[in-house]
Amino acid sequence: FMTYENLIVTNHGKVALITLNRPKALNALSPDLTRELGDALDVLEADNATAAVVLTGSEKAFAAGADIKAMKDWSYMDVYKSDFITATWERITKFRKPTIAAVAGYALGGGCELAMMCDFIIAADNAKFGQPEITIGTIPGAGGTQRLTRLVGKSKAMEMVLTGRMMDATEAERAGLVTRIVPLDELIPDALKTAQKIASMSLPITLMAKEAVNSAYEMTLNEGIHFERRLFHSTFATEDQKEGMNAFSEKRPPVFKDQ
Ligand code: CO8
Numbered sequence: 415f416m417t418y419e420n421l422i423v424t425n426h427g428k429v430a431l432i433t434l435n436r437p438k439a440l441n442a443l444s445p446d447l448t449r450e451l452g453d454a455l456d457v458l459e460a461d462n463a464t465a466a467v468v469l470t471g472s473e474k475a476f477a478a479g480a481d482i483k484a485m486k487d488w489s490y491m492d493v494y495k496s497d498f499i500t501a502t503w504e505r506i507t508k509f510r511k512p513t514i515a516a517v518a519g520y521a522l523g524g525g526c527e528l529a530m531m532c533d534f535i536i537a538a539d540n541a542k543f544g545q546p547e548i549t550i551g552t553i554p555g556a557g558g559t560q561r562l563t564r565l566v567g568k569s570k571a572m573e574m575v576l577t578g579r580m581m582d583a584t585e586a587e588r589a590g591l592v593t594r595i596v597p598l599d600e601l602i603p604d605a606l607k608t609a610q611k612i613a614s615m616s617l618p619i620t621l622m623a624k625e626a627v628n629s630a631y632e633m634t635l636n637e638g639i640h641f642e643r644r645l646f647h648s649t650f651a652t653e654d655q656k657e658g659m660n661a662f663s664e665k666r667p668p669v670f671k672d673q
Pocket of ligand 1: 554
């Protein structure tokens with residue numbers, strides 16, 4: 415229902431599946447791909463029929479990073495004035511609906527950073543995560559030094575950023591980078607099923623839950639708990655809270671109306 419050169423967007427009930435589609439370059443994140451992803455997210459944010467998004471790549475690579483061949487000759491002024499494409503990438507972090515990264519194969523550099531911008535990561539058993547920028551004379555530029563450190567702690571993040579070594583799926587799960595590992599051929603069905611489960615809830619309540627969890631990164635514990643309580647109280651002003659609790663009392667499934 416949406417046509418792009420570097421993405422495939424398909425509909426699965428209330429879930430949109432975005433597949434990065436530059437297989438010959440291992441889904442290297444070119445400026446064109448970046449623009450298209452920003453555009454797709456704008457459309458999906460406004461689309462009332464979409465309640466959650468799954469972002470994936472190919473079986474070999476989620477994304478092997480920024481497009482090294484495209485950026486190698488850029489000057490300081492080129493990247494500074496355009497705020498390099500990392501500013502565009504942040505579109506996904508402002509996306510209000512839930513996002514799941516379904517990662518198979520390489521998630522390197524900007525690819526790892528893109529996965530970490532999603533709400534959570536489900537990994538195939540062949541997934542490999544890394545921030546290899548140091549090996550090509552630069553450093554992570556789309557949140558890698560910050561998000562990886564918050565997700566896996568300083569020791570592992572520092573080692574990965576300084577040596578460029580990759581983490582396999584098992585280590586990534588143990589370290590808390592991914593929520594769980596599934597066999598490669600179950601990755602997309604599992605991620606879609608998980609997203610559909612989320613999409614079956616009340617959308618406004620889901621947005622509040624996501625906003626509350628994300629605030630844990632930005633606020634002190636006291637501020638975060640205060641913010642959570644305000645949102646929790648406000649759920650009682652919704653029809654869906656009444657429906658959810660009445661349905662429980664009446665031993666029937668709830669019918670949420672996103673109101
Ligand atoms: N950029 C451009 N092209 C790439 C990239 C990339 N990042 N990664 C792979 N390719 C291309 C290769 O050049 C090759 O093309 P061709 O067939 O024309 O020679 C094709 O994809 C297949 O790759 P390989 O032949 O290398 O495949 P292998 O299976 O041998 O190796 C690897 C796979 C290990 C993933 C290897 O390709 C690799 O090391 N890639 C580069 C990984 C990397 O350094 N990534 C970090 C990039 S820097 C970065 O992301 C900075 C982030 C700043 C923010 C960006 C926000 C978007």
